[in-house]
Amino acid sequence: MDLSLLIEWIIKSLIIAFALLTGFAYLTYYERKVLARMQVRIGPNRAGPAGLLQPVADALKLIFKEELIPARAYKFIFMLAPILTVVPAMVIMAVVPWGDKVTLFGRVIDLGLADINVGVLYIMAITSISVYGIVLAGWSSNNKYAMLGGMRSSAQMISYELALGLAFVGPVLLAGSMSLGDIIQKQKAMGWFVIYQPLGAIIFWIATLAEVNRAPFDMPEAEQELTAGYHVEYSGMKFALFFMAEYIKMLAVCAFAATLFFGGHRGPFIDQVPWLGPVYLFLKVVILLFGMIWVRATLPRIRYDRLMAFGWKILIPAALLNVVITAVVLVLVGGK
């Protein structure tokens, strides 16, 4: 392994981390603006032109907040939990390609950090880790609301991960590969997978909403019942880390949805101008995020037992059905 390759990877990692952190900051702004417009309000417009500096102001505020640790909390795990939540959210984007090859300074560079051949599996594995952070946060806070939030979130995320995994199977079967790069290349030939996998895409969408604890599945942080759920005892930067994890995961799952079902970084004129790749991916992610925010603005929180019933009795059978149909059709038409 030569040094320049190492440097290239480091630079690409830094770019991803930077994009995710800025993306997180401006996703909060985007969400607040869209929600405000849907509630016939204006939204943040005080800090900077059109409120564009609002995320900066929020970040500064959170940094200067006092860090409280409850007296009877398990301190080590209490400190560890936010890190355990945010790190998987940060590394999850590594396998998503954000463009084709480009030539820069006489070097052919893949836009994308690591298009590993088990990309989908990697995503499944990493998304599952973050539930530990939430459960540990709930448990170590020594607070009944936090505990309940953590319990709920473990149950919810485990149930919806099954449907999510089964929704991943459709594109994997169609592409015949678990690498996200191959899935995108296959969509270049066949067209977007959402055409072949409408049910799979819907199941994926619902399951990801539950997976990242977004409304209407924001059961772990149900304000009315659990005050704030698993992060009720967290303040300052540690709270910001949980917040960051949630929003970065939103970005990540939207990028997966775009990659698996909506052609990833591909769009018109992509072969002539490879630099359009990140732009297309960005646009698709923004549109999908709008969908998430729109759903949040529309639907009330689902009751906990209904959530579990929906996950186990409807979503998983539907996902299984989708897998069976996809597999049978592929065999009949002579796919790989």
Next chain:
Amino acid sequence: MAKISELPQRAVTGVIDFARGMFTTWKSMLEKPVTIQYPEQKRPVRPRFKGRHTLKRYENGLEKCIGCALCAAACPADAIFVEAAENTDERRFSPGERYASTYEINMLRCIFCGYCEDACPTEAIVLGDNYELSFLTRNSSIYTKETLLEAVYRGGKPTPQKVEPGMFNRSIPDMQNPSG
């Protein structure tokens, strides 16, 4: 859980309801925001709004308040303190026999009921439309006569005025504007 045979119909109605909800939020997104940008844009208050008190003057500049302290008596929150002093023709504040040498309203106690306005025989104290009553210290919550008294109208003279003897001889003035 519903019967299996009911499931397709329930799914269809569920999807329709969901789509209607999404359409509702979409529609409201296209509406004009109802927000009023407060410090820059102020919404006018209602005609009978009861805001901060003002002590009124006549057009010639004399104060309407005659220091009778009926407002203080009427005040259910005991927020008003009035101390009266005698008018003289050399130093005349109000057309009556006496005037309020001290007039204080404790804005932390005031409940804006408007009883003082009702009790006033000369319509001297009026609850206006000012609702921006923030203050930073407890001391500044007590509004003194200087704060409450309105400015002299154009053509009027500030109090105390020096008037000719015999011009004002009633203890409670007429409700018409005295001496035009």
